[in-house]
Amino acid sequence: MSRTETAAPRGLYATAARQSIAKLSPRLLLRNPVIFVTAVVALMTTLLALRDLVAGTGGSVAIQISLWLWITVLFANFAEALAEGRGKARADSLRATGQETRVKRLASADADHGSADTVSSTELRKGQFVLVEAGDLIPTDGEAVAGVASVNESAITGESAPVIREAGGDRSSVTGGTTIVSDWLIFKVTAEPGKSFLDKMIALVEGAERQKTPNEIALSILLTGLTLIFLFVVVTLEPFALYSGTSIPVVFLAALFVTLIPTTIGGLLAAIGIAGMDRLVKANVIAKSGRAVEAAGDVDVLLLDKTGTITFGNRMADGFLPAQGVTEKRLAQAAWLASQADDTPEGKSIVELATRVLGDDIPRIAIEEHVAFSAQTRLSGVDVEHGTTIRKGAVDAIVKHTGTDPTPVLAGNIENIARSGGTPLLVSQDSQILGVIHLKDIIKPGVRERFVELRAMGVRTVMITGDNPLTAAAIAAEAGVDDFMAEATPEAKLERIREEQAQGRLVAMCGDGSNDAPALAQADVGVAMNSGTPAAKEAGNLIDLDSDPTKLIEIVMVGKQLLISRGALTTFSIANDAAKYFAILPALFLGAYPGLAALNVMGLSSPESAILSAVIFNALVIVALIPLALRGVRYSPASASALLRNNLLIYGLGGLVVPFLGIKAIDLVVGALNLA
């Protein structure tokens, strides 16, 4: 996924720079063990350098090393602050919509509107009833219990078209911070003050409540372990050096230590996590926990609802198959006429297709009477001049209406359409059957390609539909999903999720109805539609504000990208160490064994310059990688072995080679400026 990010506004950098100083507080530093250790070492070397300066025995190199160690800490803080800053702007605008207002509180759901007492929105408690009318801000989350209203939810979703909210059914949930456009609603408050969806969203985009995700915790443990190992390495180096007849200044040991511990990934780890969440926010998805985002990367099976995700919601006319002796044009004209009064999407699609087939030959006949669809006849159509009746309808309905059976060829066509998952619709004129309209589920463009990508990533797709198995199989084959569930009930869906999980697979699904709630809760990644019921939103661990079921695929990509970014920078960080040894060790041991100068493969100009250059490189690489950490490593769907090969080549081998070049370049600059 290569979502291009807009450049951060200038103010953001200034804020982040200020924040990176504020983050020097030990309490905040402790959250990140590697950077905390770096700060402690920086403090120690500073004190030593100052002591030597006062005593007149110190050189400028020790001061410079101390300075760069502090800069390393600041750069790490800056990366985190910058990532956080990008969420802050959004949080501020959200906060503005959540301000205190006066609200009309009712005693009960059926109380008289006039009986409302006006209170502050902060006094609302869970279970109370509130009346909101046109122009009112909905003060907090709730469930509509009476009335129907159109609501502008743009503050939350960014979508300006109003949506309908009504008591009962799947559209009963209202969200704090949205506005009533017309009519009124009475809703029951479902969130305690400060716990509403809006509050959660603010906290999330701000990163205030950010908790480390499971994988991040595991990685932190590994990084801390590596830090401890390098502590052993560096601390024991002094006795070994003394044995070998040389003594290494503490500042140099400190420099070696900080360059060896994984400061690069340690400094960027938080930023990667925050930026990952931020990418989701940008995609208009709210993650209720970071765990869900990571789990999204691990998903093995996607359960996708057919309607709305794989196909457009409605069947559409795909072709006219005339009966023997009838031209396609005549059938199209009849179909066009029969659908004139049909306002359903299917009817409209027939008119559209007929217009395309007919061009200028649209029938110009006066329509005398529209016959609307009724449950009894299951037909619709028109009566035109001379009492001619033109009808369209299901096969058995038309057969009954005309009293004639379809010819064998036509019957064959009808059979084919049904078998391919489509719906045959017959068109008749008086007692003659003119032919059949092929109505079918139209697969959304691009969906098939998406499934191919998912398969390459090792994610299986399962289509969920209420259709009969025959229809479902046909659509599944056309869309290219791996599997399907026909005549699916919510219970069957839940059962399917459990089965997949029992085989060690992680399952993702999306849903909006209350009956989806158990399955959403059971799924490892449950994406609730924002338009859904409160129960569904409570059960899911991600909420899609756009209510777009296709988003599930994007969420998987974001999850994968997050994990890849973390792994790539960790690999890069550890691979860097090889070059640092080759820079620093010959410098430290030159006094004991001049022959070890052979290890100075970079040909660095002097021991002091070598150590200083390594420390500077170590600090600068953090800044250089901030854009990568925030943007995420480029990710295009591919098999795991291809991804591994490419990323090992770029970040593993790159991580080995880059510091050799970087340290050498810095050494040249240090030499030119006469710094060491």
Next chain:
Amino acid sequence: MTPVLVTVLLYLTALVALAVPLGRHMARLYRGERTVLTPALAPVEKAIYRVASVRADESQSWRAYAVAVLAFNAAGFVFLYAVLRLQGLLPWNPAGIAPMAPDLAFNTAVSFVTNTNWQAYSGEVQLSYFSQMVGLTVQNFVSAATGMAVAIAVIRGFACRGEGRIGNFWTDLTRSVLYVLLPLAVIGALLLVSQGVVQNLSSYVTATTLEGVEQVLAQGPAASQIAIKQLGTNGGGYFGVNSAHPFENPTVLSNMLQSLYILLIPVAFCFTFGRMVGDHRQGIAIFAAMGVMFVAGLAVVAWSEAAGNPLVSQIVGSAGPNLEGKEMRFGATLSALWGTATTAASNGSVNAMHDSFMPLSGLVFLFNMMIGEVIFGGVGAGLYGMLLYVVLAVFLAGLMVGRTPEYLGKKIEAKEVSLAVLAFLSMPLGILVFAALSVVVPQALAAVQDAGPHGLSEVLYAYGSATGNNGSAFAGFGAADPFHTTLQGLAMLLGRYAIIVPMLGIAGALAAKIPAAPTAGTFPTHGPLFVVLLIVTVLILGGLTFFPALALGPLAEQVSLAAGTRF
């Protein structure tokens, strides 16, 4: 082809040809299936369980398994310590050898219980026949069987489908001894006797040499102990100079046989692993990673020994192999092969003086041990040690495929990583910190024989050998000093149990997880890419940890030698 290449190829071919069927046999054995030996040995096995009241098919949790391992080893330690301290009162002591000193007895008991077989004593001088046979040889079997049992338990953790249990220690222990170690040891001992290795309980023989000097020739039940010392990667020689002694290793054929026995079970374990996890390609991948590192190390040693010492060549006037400290009947090649195998396999028996190898060869030996004996390694211990690196490699690089890292379908999460890091810490702690202590404490420093970088190599070697549970020594290190016997004892305990317990913990955590079936999105762990990744992880983690120390030891010695500097 040069004779060196022919020797090596012959060796490797024979090794794999024997290890593959043995691996298959072990996989069947530990899965409780019928093996060739079942008809003969099953009644014995059943009798043992009845006497020990072991419920053979009761699978244990990792905690119960770990407690059983520790309890069994603690009891073994107490028994062995008592035997060594009381040997003066016990039978089979024709040479009238006195009881061992407390610190040396501690060191020796720990050494044999941990499958290290570090010998701070000289066998023919300080051990009675009783101590050798009832004390040491028993531990040679059961300490090896302990390592094998733990490896099997760890494999079950990876292989099992969420049951959360990792097998029964007592069963695994019994089967390891009965169906693997004993039969192979008997065959080995007979073959060695055929080559002239001594096997008796006679008194020492006094002989008059050609120069007219009187020499006491030690005797004893050597062949039986030697077979198991090689097979169980114990390495504790019957005689002080180990397999360089003509009574322990008289011929080229006996040398080849012992070299094969050193690596036989560790190599077989790779194949056992593949079979037990249900995908032999996984075992082959691990074998390949170990094999590549083994051959690379061997190439360096063989080359540097063949090239010889430039300073010596200068004096002698002709370039030639470095033969200092080597038995003439083995020469440079067979000594290089043995040295690489014995340090790779955590065996520790020697057929030449490692102290006298060229600095680069010493570097390879040191590195083999420092990375934790994972290039085939100790019986069982090598495999679970390598699985520790696998966990780390998969965790580090596995994220790069965009999923939570997993190995064999099991997710590697915070718990597994914590335990892996904990286990990994024991190597730098035991080697670097203890060696650093040894060079700052004056009393400890006195034990170091040579000046200059070689002296540091001696210290690093001693602690690398102890922590890696190898047991071989750079001569020239006075290991009998109480400071070192004690600290070495601690290093051996650390290198054994600070890895066993966390690895069993990892096995327990993994055993509770339901493996996910592999998909196109799964990190592939059987191809060449993974082999390279695993090798690089071992080299980088090991290299990063020990490179500075190695630079001041063997590397400094090498560059000084090249420059003609002497110390």
